[in-house]
Amino acid sequence: MSDFKVVYEKSRPGRTGFSLPVTKIGDSAVDNLIPEQFRRKEEPLLPEQSEPELVRHYIELSLRNHHIDRGFYPLGSCTMKYNPKVNDAAAGLPGFANLHPLTGSENCQGALELMYELADLLARITGFNRATVQPVAGAQCELMGLLLIRAAMKKRGNVRKKILIPDSAHGTNPASVILSGYQVAQFKSTENSMISADHIREVMDEDTAGIMITNPNTLGLFESEIEEIAKIVHDAGGLLYMDGANLNALLGQARPADMGFDIVHYNLHKTMSTPHGGGGPGAGALGITDELIPFLPTPVVEKRGDEYYLDYDRPDSIGRMHSFYGNFGIMVRAYTYIRHLGAVGLKRVSENAVLNANYLKERLKGTYELPNDRICQHEFVLSGNLQKKKGARTSDIAKRLLDYGIHAPTIYFPLIIPEAIMIEPTETESKDMLDYFVDTMLKIDEEISSDAEMVKGAPYTTPVRRLDEVKATKTLDVNYQD
Secondary structure, eight states, X not given: OHHHHHHHXXXXXXXXXXXXXXXXXXXXXXXXXXXXXXXXXXXXXXXXXXXXXXXXXXXXXXXXXXXXXXXXXXXXXXXXXXXXXXXXXXXXXXXXXXXXXXXXGGGOHHHXXXXXHHHHHHHHHHTOSEEEOOOSSHHHHHHHHHHHHHHHHHHXXXXXXXXXXXXXXXXXXXXXXXXXXXXXXXXXXXXXXXXXXXXXXXXXXXXXXXXXXXXXXXXXXXXXXXXXXXXXXHHTTOEEEEEGGXXXXXXXXXXXXXXXXXXXXXXXXXXXXXXXXXXXXXXXXXXXXXXXXXXXXXOEEEEETTEEEEEXXXXXXXXXXXXXSSOHHHHHHXXXXXXXXXXXXXXXXXXXXXXXXXXXXXXXXXXXXXXXXXXXXXXXXEEOHHHHHTTOOHHHHHHHHHTTTOOOOXXXXXXTSTTEEEEOOOSSOOHHHHHHHHHHHHHHHHHHHHHHHHHXXXXXXXXXXXXXXXXXXXXXXXXXXO
């Protein structure tokens, strides 16, 4: 530590209140810190660019892609809502942004307090007594939750073999089931794309450890028989897991714990407004019933008096899930979002999300086929069957939307709807933008009627035109070329 102090204090002045450590080749303090075989023999040759050139480079790159700051992004089941810049400002505070992951608990009390309070807020929002913010993604939440179910079943002395999953489930659900060591027992949805309590009664048996349900489901429909389903599963000794990908529809309206769920996962990078476009970064959280608390992965953020600490002494824990405790920067953003909005604001989020979705649904049905003509929650699913009959498929519609500055919705999911178009406007879009989207969808339908081949050639305005997907699949080339 003393050697590091010597290096740090040999610094050159920068902007007010800021200094950079100098680490020159041959500096004795640096040499003492770095083993001989890892030391450079000469100074690295680094490019030098002016600030305007660097900024222009990254702005140019950003304009080659579509993102929420550039245009409408109605990606169903992914909640691509606007990311308030105040979240980024909070996450960029030096005390948070400069915190090293190996910092001892005594030197990161503020961070631990935030993690503790965020977990408490999430638990209360969904009706549970406890939550953990350790998972780094919704999919990891699923795996963690299923491992908690396995641990609870083992503690009961009743190890079971399978997990029930509807045919409309997100693709990560069955994958998580397999990874956790269970077998997938898929069951069919009803004709109106819902789950039937009578059917659950038929398929639930002594080998079933539990059921994974998304509520609202992947068609944006609320499972109206959920309380009866919960009773059936519990009476048979099973547990209920709720995939929280669609929690954006429930904030302040309904609590999963009150519906009978034992576990719910939160996608902080969806519901709580943090960025996740382009593959990350993600973050998750898990709300659980009291029975499952002893099995939480280590470490667990606990509070003793006024002190926060990481508790590793948990004999029934399922163990570590990864090297460090979650994606802290995303936690800061989620905490900022929740505290900024408060209880009333979070309730309005869901109200506006549901209103926007139903507005779009009503304006588009008729021109596009609507498999389930009923009130939806935060998203809804259309079918491109009518357009397919006129010569263009759902994928063509998605490509054409890019020419109008709109990112394509989720397509061909859920699998139970042919030519599916899943649309989620979120609460953060104005009526003007919603109307522009409707007008564009109606115009594309007209284009298909008059010139389907033109639509099938879209997009025309993007940096990269339509790719030959068949060729890309058959002749995959991932080699880097300068």
